[in-house]
Amino acid sequence: MSDSLTRRGTAADAVAPRRPAPPRDRKHRTARIRSTRRRTTLVAFAMLAPALVVLVAMRVVPLFSAIGLSFQHVSLATGETTFDGLANYLYLFTDGNFYSMLVVTLVFNLILNPVIVVLSTALALLLVQHVPFVGVWRSMIFVPAAVPGAVVALIWSTALQPDGLVNGILQSVGLPAQPFLTSANQAAFSIGIMVTWGALGYWMIFIIAGLKDIPASLYEAASIDGAGWWRRLFAITLPLLKRPMAFVLIACTVGSFLLFAPVQILTKGGPNGSTNLIMYDIYNRSYLLGDIGVGQAEVVVLLVILSLIVALQFRMMKEDD
Amino acid sequence: MRRSRAATVLLTTAAALVAVSVFLPLWWVFASSLRPGNTYVENMTPLSWLAFIPIGGDFTNYAALGSGAFLLGLFNSFLVAGLTIVLGLAIAIPAAYALATMRFPGRGLVFSFIIVVAMIPFDAIAIPLSSLFQQWRLSDSYAGLILPALANGFAIFVMRQFFMGIPQELIEAAEVDGLGRFRTLWSIVLPLSKPALIGAGMMLFLSQWQAYLWPLLIGTSPERQLAPIVLANLSTQFTVDLGQILAGSFVLSIIPMILLLFFQKQYTESLSTTGLKG
Numbered sequence: 001m002s003d004s005l006t007r008r009g010t011a012a013d014a015v016a017p018r019r020p021a022p023p024r025d026r027k028h029r030t031a032r033i034r035s036t037r038r039r040t041t042l043v044a045f046a047m048l049a050p051a052l053v054v055l056v057a058m059r060v061v062p063l064f065s066a067i068g069l070s071f072q073h074v075s076l077a078t079g080e081t082t083f084d085g086l087a088n089y090l091y092l093f094t095d096g097n098f099y100s101m102l103v104v105t106l107v108f109n110l111i112l113n114p115v116i117v118v119l120s121t122a123l124a125l126l127l128v129q130h131v132p133f134v135g136v137w138r139s140m141i142f143v144p145a146a147v148p149g150a151v152v153a154l155i156w157s158t159a160l161q162p163d164g165l166v167n168g169i170l171q172s173v174g175l176p177a178q179p180f181l182t183s184a185n186q187a188a189f190s191i192g193i194m195v196t197w198g199a200l201g202y203w204m205i206f207i208i209a210g211l212k213d214i215p216a217s218l219y220e221a222a223s224i225d226g227a228g229w230w231r232r233l234f235a236i237t238l239p240l241l242k243r244p245m246a247f248v249l250i251a252c253t254v255g256s257f258l259l260f261a262p263v264q265i266l267t268k269g270g271p272n273g274s275t276n277l278i279m280y281d282i283y284n285r286s287y288l289l290g291d292i293g294v295g296q297a298e299v300v301v302l303l304v305i306l307s308l309i310v311a312l313q314f315r316m317m318k319e320d321d
Numbered sequence: 322m323r324r325s326r327a328a329t330v331l332l333t334t335a336a337a338l339v340a341v342s343v344f345l346p347l348w349w350v351f352a353s354s355l356r357p358g359n360t361y362v363e364n365m366t367p368l369s370w371l372a373f374i375p376i377g378g379d380f381t382n383y384a385a386l387g388s389g390a391f392l393l394g395l396f397n398s399f400l401v402a403g404l405t406i407v408l409g410l411a412i413a414i415p416a417a418y419a420l421a422t423m424r425f426p427g428r429g430l431v432f433s434f435i436i437v438v439a440m441i442p443f444d445a446i447a448i449p450l451s452s453l454f455q456q457w458r459l460s461d462s463y464a465g466l467i468l469p470a471l472a473n474g475f476a477i478f479v480m481r482q483f484f485m486g487i488p489q490e491l492i493e494a495a496e497v498d499g500l501g502r503f504r505t506l507w508s509i510v511l512p513l514s515k516p517a518l519i520g521a522g523m524m525l526f527l528s529q530w531q532a533y534l535w536p537l538l539i540g541t542s543p544e545r546q547l548a549p550i551v552l553a554n555l556s557t558q559f560t561v562d563l564g565q566i567l568a569g570s571f572v573l574s575i576i577p578m579i580l581l582l583f584f585q586k587q588y589t590e591s592l593s594t595t596g597l598k599g
Binding site: 037040041043044045047048050051052054055056057058059060061062063065066069123126127129131132133134136137138139140141142143144146147148149150151153154155156157158159161163164165167168169171172197200201205206209254257258260261264265279282283286287292295296299302303306310 | 423
């Protein structure tokens, strides 16, 4: 703020005559500056107001409403809410289904997100090379990122049918047809495939941007020193890609925890709870079972898990720097 | 860096192979959507080249979609996404401009607030918000579908970063010339900001076009349903016409693809802007 005063002062000096102003005049000028400053502040907040209002109403209010409702009992019959203390949380944490859902969600994420980061980095390394038609190849890989998540689910549910594309290809190379979404062992894997397909090209963009920020002089120096491709990859590229890769890991993890459309459209959490990811479980409890309070407690659990993951990953990033 | 010819051939082959296999399912969706009804399965076992080359296909599935609820859903999706772009930009631009060019107490705080709020994942709070929307009598309305997407902190962030790159002297000169703050924004700054406007517009559009959970929660009656919901409902009917599902999937995918084809540069630049802060 002191910085803003001096800046404004210099701007005014530039138009004002160069000699020192008499004391009365200076007092006058500070008053004028103060009133312009107040006007600027007012105008600025008027310009910010619509954005701040929607952000508060659409993000902050529901956040606190979820926290509030998680301590309430919501009557199904009347919609009346009564304070219920920790009852919703106690209910969740003594519910065996809640734990199996947590395990399914965590295992799914622990496998899926690293796979996406590694694959999108590999793709970025390949597609940052100057090869013929590289723009075309890049666009072809990016295109699935434009497909809406619900449509990704519909496309893959068709492709994974017993007589769909994937089984057609498997059988044409002599492999047996697979049940995919209808098998408790393969359903989560199938959802992982469709998510990866829809996400790779998107995250690849961030890694390519990171690769382009690496100064070419580093590579030149390394090749003069006789470093081969692998050596350059591990000594220069990957260490300098840490930031974009960490960003992708964080953003991708948050996205995968929020995965909903494929589960709701294709498996409804089954077979046997094998795809019962947290977002679907929340939806199921709040809407299909009508247990709003418990649903909101689970929203709070999800938000806590997400904050912990983001904080942890940020911290690992800082330590590495 | 110099590379041997063999290496170039190898890299190109690898890039082409990966690209084709990632793209293949989408191409298959298009080819199969041209086979009437469920007849596309005839080319699946054994897999025939006709599965990928739609010779002898027709537009039966598209015609069937065009006469059903899907067309109305598509219209609603366009309406909602279009209004989201216009209103979203109308909200984000002044906010970003104030943050980028004006000096006032609390600016840093407001900016941090916007960034922190933008990081709240919307889908996680969509379920509590939908209960609130019922109380606010906003469910089953276009306003209910549009409002949450207008709170897009990343659009503000992208615009602000771009505005900060515009030389301050240019803005001051325009204001000294008596152009006033809003005229300067409208006739000097915005024409210079097309890349950021397109990038932020694309973000707003895609956030709405890709939405599924929110339009599902807001519980709209059939005449206000968005296309993905219509298509997903169609897929859970007792007798599913998968050809129609594939045709609908193709329509919903090709629209953002065409936009990205034109605006890929601006969109990816905006994306990497938001990634920089990570």
